[in-house]
Amino acid sequence: MKAIQFDHYGDVDVLEINEVAMPIPNDEQVLIKIKAFGINPLDWKLRAGIMQHFFTLNFPHLLGAEFAGVISKIGKNVTQFKVGDHVYGRANHTYAQYSVAHPSSLQIIPEFLDFAQAASLPSGSQIAYSALSVIGQIKKGQDVLIHAGAGSVGSNAIQIAKKFGANITTTVSENNLNLAKKLGADHIIDYKKTKLQHIDQRFDLILDTVGGQTQIDSWELLKDQGTLVTLVSDEREHFKTPKKDQNYYFMHGIQGNIFNTVHQMIVDRDIQPVIDHIYDFKHIADAQKRSQNGHLSGKIVVTI
Template sequence: MKAIVQDAYGSADVLKLRDIDPPAVGDGDVLVQVHAAGVEAGVWHLMTGMPYLLRLMGFGLRAPKNPVRGLDVAGRVEAVGRKVTRFKVGDEVFGACDGSFAEYACAREKRLAPKPGNLTFEQAAAVPISAYTALQAVRDKGRVRTGQKVLVIGASGGVGTFAVQLAKMYGADVTGVCSTTKADLVRSIGADDVIDYTSEDFADGPRRYDVILDIAGNRSLSHLRRALTPKGILVIVGGEEGGPWLGGTERLLRAALLSPFVGQKLLGLVSAERQKDLEFLKELLEAGKIKPVVERAYPLSEVPEAIRHLHKGLVRGKVVITVPGTPEESGPPTAPSTEHL
């Protein structure tokens, strides 16, 4: 099968399209014929091996243990292990796996759910990791409820677009922070107000927020706390700053150390793959309560360019990968698909 592989850590230049053997199917595994795969920040970190903490966590010290990149997946079941009970050959599924930038990928049964019937494979591939990260930030950590004022920093990205919609679903008054060119997108997905960070600092105004979701940001804790109410909740979701060893984890640790000594709650989120969350998101998607925002799709051969585009911070919502030989390899959206929101 064709797959995007890497033999060493590095930039997107280390990624190569090669022919390799399909993955072996274990007793509890589902082999998926990949129709589309999502591109998100975790792929970049696994590609570069940065921060070094990732390597110490078992992903490989000198080179990735799993050479095939890609985490989000949507496709059809090709084969199932003998202990699999929830899926059969031909079922349409979406979820997470290790190595979705390939014609076939293997996932544990608990990492998948039936694909929402109202979504294309491209749209479904944009959902899993970004959406359950947003759900856990909004519902579990932020405990967002009706009438609260919520600030979403990074509102135009993969996690942010879901966070805005979920916070609105839970009844909050939502302000999104993004750049000038993405303001209309953030309004279109339900934000009540938008702050353009290129011309305005959200902490300088008179407004204070009950919950702040800082998605992959780099602002100091003191700066973020200025915009919180005295009893407000700050949820830090990832981050691209920090040293080479800990990266954004440094800020999460500082928040955990400071939180007991201030009136505000300063929380870090390390999202977890939960089957029940994926199934809950499927229900929300089918009910039209949330929608994925897909900027565009790249063919499998152009994964390196897709990752470069993501890392430059240019993406509006998500970009996805389509796989040759599947029905959705052509005709990707050329602009964010928000008209249905």
């Protein structure tokens, strides 16, 4: 089968399409013929070597964490799926024509989604739900600030917060103002025109997907007993005002067994896909370059 690999850290030109052995599922796994997979910021950070102090890679390395595809083989102990099922979910090494996955990480693709749309959902939706609900304990009527509301996590977070009945403020660039409104944001901040230091409103819950100065300034926007959840960096040593009654969480990965809950929200169309761009398999370098440049309007997806 064909797979996208890199054998040393570097720019997008280190990515190569190679012929590799087909993965073999064990008795508890299924083999997936990949039709589409999502691009995440972690992918290019791993490729560039930015994360090598946290993750040790074996070269040549095969990236990928989410997919949509068709089950082509099942292990003898797998009973909840069958060959031919159209599924989506999370698995390792999905930058390839085939990958193996455990049934607990799979769901049947709703009939109203195509493969590309389904592949855009697993990571962003589950991370957003983890941050807002599992960690942030979001409640109806709360004032919630979601940074980078047009990104993969942010666009899912707005929809999830809306379902919970929160009052949502989000930061986006000017070209994503209409998208943020369409997703359900109540108040939209053009971060290039309005500094966080100039915002008078205070928030019960803040989701930070930007880090750096954005996180530092966000800490000052919390209400008493407010919570800041970040996905990208720990800037606490730079916080101006020590506060004892606010909560801070640096969230690492998906929290809890939430896939069934999030899947039901997708089935109910409370969470809908937002796709920035779809690339063909052979254009993986362009896909990662776009991800690395940022300023996205949703998810980047690669189809096979």
